[in-house]
Amino acid sequence: MHIVQGRLSIETEPREIREITADVARWTEGQRVSVGLLTLYIPHTSASLLIQENASPDVRRDLDAFLRRVVPEDAGLYRHNDEGPDDMPAHIKSALTQTQLSIPVTDGRLQLGTWQGIFLLEHRASPHRRLLVLTLIGEKK
């Protein structure tokens, strides 16, 4: 058994739902693990992670519209707005999605479903450099 950590840096666009499956898969496959578990962790409070349907761009638009409807950028709703009207909604959208995802690895490859992609959600209205910490536990090939 073996454990290894890595980091990925992603430069996001404002309010982007960004697919990162290829970046994560490339790092994972480079570790040459036969059976394992990959854990992604995002050390931010206004960006988050999600496994989601990756075939249709409309899914991303609908997910974004849903999050804006449930967590509106209405200054009257929040006390915390140090960094603008998108500040507190970004924290709540992060709370409703994931800070961490663990995905099984078999024969060196992520066991994502046919329609699954890994997404980084940038909840802020400005671009950011976001960090991801990857931890892989498994048997070396």
Added chain:
Amino acid sequence: MHIVQGRLSIETEPREIREITADVARWTEGQRVSVGLLTLYIPHTSASLLIQENASPDVRRDLDAFLRRVVPEDAGLYRHNDEGPDDMPAHIKSALTQTQLSIPVTDGRLQLGTWQGIFLLEHRASPHRRLLVLTLIGEKK
């Protein structure tokens, strides 16, 4: 230390909140691990996982009603409806719940709380065969 993977196949009813605790416990106990961590992963985008109260069937009804209220099947709200009015709501309900759950194992048994059960949520309006990937990391007894 030891890692093992398995699979479970579950045939769901339409919009079912299905308790799968017994299936997961049986597989886990068969691995004879003294201390470990079990990670469940569902490789689907319109079904998801949840730990929830398992004593009262009313909890399941109320949870289902809540999800329908927050994520209504209203075609006017979504662009993506390739597979019908339950298609995009199923993706959003999956986003609000879990694709993955990690549960501690002690003396070979899942350390669920007294009132906790593991549930598979079928968000589609038709029955499906759903796959679960189980990864157990731990010390053999």
Added chain:
Amino acid sequence: MHIVQGRLSIETEPREIREITADVARWTEGQRVSVGLLTLYIPHTSASLLIQENASPDVRRDLDAFLRRVVPEDAGLYRHNDEGPDDMPAHIKSALTQTQLSIPVTDGRLQLGTWQGIFLLEHRASPHRRLLVLTLIGEKK
């Protein structure tokens, strides 16, 4: 490779969003792991876990207000109210947040982001003793 489990007991105030970062960090650092993965698990169905912004107390107030707005304590909405009007909302708030969190550990320390804290959310209107199960997998220093 090495796996160890521990437990923390936390006495909560009613509807408290309680930071537990220091308790979790102290236990983790005591294990002297060079590279690892810590998994927190809460064996309850009316209290939950969350990584959230920990600098501003307003964030906690806004998060609490958001959860009450989306999951109102309105008896007309729920069948399950065996333990009062806060009973079913507590289960739903738990479903929307986390039962489990996995956090990377490097040089013995949790790899939380600058603004991240670990929170235990008490969703009930009365104080409770809550248990946390910690599982740490990693390489000993």
